[in-house]
Amino acid sequence: MLKRTILLLVIALPLSAKPPDLIVVISVDQFRYEYLTRFAPYLSDGGFNRAIKHGANFTRALYPYAVTYTGPGHAAIGTGHVPARSGIVANTWLDRTTATPVYCAEDKRVVGGYSPLNLDSDSLGDRLQEKVAGSKVIGVALKDRAAILMAGRKATTAYWFDPKMPGFTSSSYYHANRTMLNAFNPSVPAVLTQHHEWTQSTFIPTTDLARLTHDPVSLRKYKTRHGNLGVEFPHPITNIDELTFTPFGNDLVIAFAERIIDDEHLGTDDAAPDLLFVGLSSQDYLGHAYGPDSLEVADSVMRTDRQLEEFFNWLDQKFSGRYTVAITADHGVQSIPEVARDLGRDAGRVDFQNPKKNATFADLAPDRRQLEKLAAKNLRLKVTDKTPVTDALVSYFEEPALYLNWPRLAAAHLDSDRVKRALRDAAKQIRGIRTAFTSSDLIAVDPNSSDIETAMRLSFRADRSGDVLVTLKPGYIxxxxxxxxxxxxxxxVDDDQHVPLLLFGRGIAEGTWSDEVAPTFLAKTIGALVGVYAGGTETRVLPCVKP
Known part of the structure; x- marks a missing residue:
């Protein structure tokens, strides 16, 4: 009944509401919702607050699945489907046939190496292209997987940034505007000249920063050093790659997004709405390095807010009342464990990293070695520190998946389901691990599944996901x-799943909604604005759409 009601709404919308001429979907990579509340007093009026105060703010938007990574998140934003449906179950998975890792956006058939080849569900952009002749769908981001997976399989084109060029690029999968690329890319080095140092802004008073962050000098050794940037302000920027690890990377993306809008004449045909996906990836790069409690992330949130304000002002001048914006994120982030522990929380790192091919059990990371030994004990197999890793039960690990060593199982005549259960049970005994599931557990239908099992099942596809999937306790990474x-x-966990979901512009009612929703609802919601049906059957149109 719900599906029928939504379908009728979508069909009726074009008759009662004029669609926007341009829809801009912005994903701020690795952006917790709590940033909007923690830093609320210091946000500008026209950035995030444009939607919070004058648009739609969904305060409990959580990803319903467990694998909160960049690839799955951007696929979910663009398609409205969970990883089990989109096929993007991680950033990377193992091809069991070739025993080689597969990157979610790779395509060895095309010049440029990337495309939506691995995306297995239709997207919002695909539906728009199918129904409305003349509509354009374009993705742009620093990250290839962000631009590609949001834009979908039938996108007009997608662009991503190559710091080695340096500049934006595409692949032969698309009909890229080479004239535009050749005109824009020579301007990229000038951004480095403008931003040769990242200094701490004054948007937040120093006394307030001490309360809003936890960044003692003694813990800065746990930050990641990228190039010459260092781990404290001021950060010298000596090349374009380093610049992308600062908020100034957003300047590159937004400037190119504006160039795309101009050169592709987006939003100029009121009979054919256009769709532009914009991925601001720098927040993720620097968030990994410095952590959500850092001075750097606080500064980045402030600068990103002002960058968005300038972008929205630019859109106002071009499209005054004729466009719609949605803002979300592909995932959140957890605290640096050592920082979390300093704040009195349980936290840590679980190390299942893959060994070198000629290694022995003695060379395994401690947690991986414990996993192998516990599972071997359960199976009554004899292993020692001198056992070669070629005799291990696990051949490959890629978060959050363990892939079985099938040649080893065959040689020892081991039952695969029994080995999976042994690894699952062994994993549960390791510090920091919340629980684990075998592929058989997730394939089975269980009406009494726990919330975590349901989330993992929404993340799972048998041909790509691992043989055992492991999830960690809050605070552990x-x-x-x-x-x-x-x-x-x-x-x-909430820190990884809870993200902003904000909309404003044509067709969007003002208000704040606290009911739990998901970023996967965005595809169906925007589809309703432009008269197309998109997104998974488990999603719905958000209540902010005007009748």
């Missing part, structure tokens, strides 16, 4: 580097 530094995301 997967270790992804040699040292104890930086932080990450990817868990079914």
């Amino acid at each position: 997967w270790k992804y580097s040699n040292g104890d530094n930086g932080t990450t995301h990817g868990q079914a």
Whole structure:
């Protein structure tokens, strides 16, 4: 009945409400919702507050699935589907046939190497292209996977940033505007000249910063050093790659987004609405390095807010009342564990990193070695520190998935389901691990599933996901580097799942909604504005759409 009601609403909308000429969907990579509340007094009137105070603010927008990574998040924004449906189950997974990792946006068939080849569900942009002749759908971001997966399989084009060029680029999958690229990219080095140093802004008074952040000098060694940037203000910027790890990377994306709007004549045909996806990836780069409690993230939130204000002012001048904006994020982030512990919280790093091919069990990361030994004990297999990793039960780990060593199982005549259960049960005994599921657990239908099992099932697809999937306790992250530094995301916890969902502009009612919704609802909501049906059956049109 709900699906029928939504469908009738979508069909009726074009008759009662004029669609926007341009829809801009902005994903601020790695942006917690709580940033909007923590830093609320210091936000400008025209940035995030443009939607919070004069648009629609959904205060409880949470991703319903467990794998809160960049690839799955941007696919969810663009398609309205969870990873189990979109096929983007992680940033990277293992191809069991070739035993090689597959990057979510890779495509070895095309010049440029990237496309939506691995995206297995239709997107909002696809539906718009199918129904409305002349509509354009374009994605732009620093990250290829952000631009590509939001824009969808039938996008007009997608652009991403290559710091080695330096400049924006695309692939032969698309009909990229090479004239525009050749005109814009020579201006990129000038941004480095303008921003040769990242200094702390004065948007937040120093006395308030001490209360809003937790960034003692003694803990800065747990931040990640990228290039010459260092771990405290001021940060010298010596090349374009380093610049993308600062808020000034947003300037590149927004400037190019404006150039796209101008050169592609977006929003100029009132019979064919255009759709532009914009991914602001720098927040993720610097968030991984410095953590959400840092002075750097506080400054980045302030600067991003002002950058958005300038962008919205520019849109006002061009489209006065004829456009709609949606703002969300692909995921949040957890605190640097050492910072969290200093604040009195339980936190840590779980290390399942893959060993070198010629390694022994003695070379395994402690947590990975414990996993193997506990599982072997359950299976009554004898292993020692001298056992080669070629005899391990797990051949490959990619957050959050363990892939079985099938040649080892075959040689030892081991039952695969029994091995999966042994690894699952072993994982549950390791410090920081919340729970684990075998692929068989997730394939089975269980009407009494726990919330975490449901979230993991929404993240799972048998041909791509691992044989055992592991999720961590709040405060714990997967270790992804040699040292104890930086932080990450990817868990079914509020810090990773709870993100902004803001809309304003044509067709959007003002208000604040506290009911739990999901960013996956965005595709169906924007679809309702332009008269197309998009998104998964489990999603719905947000109540901010004007009748």
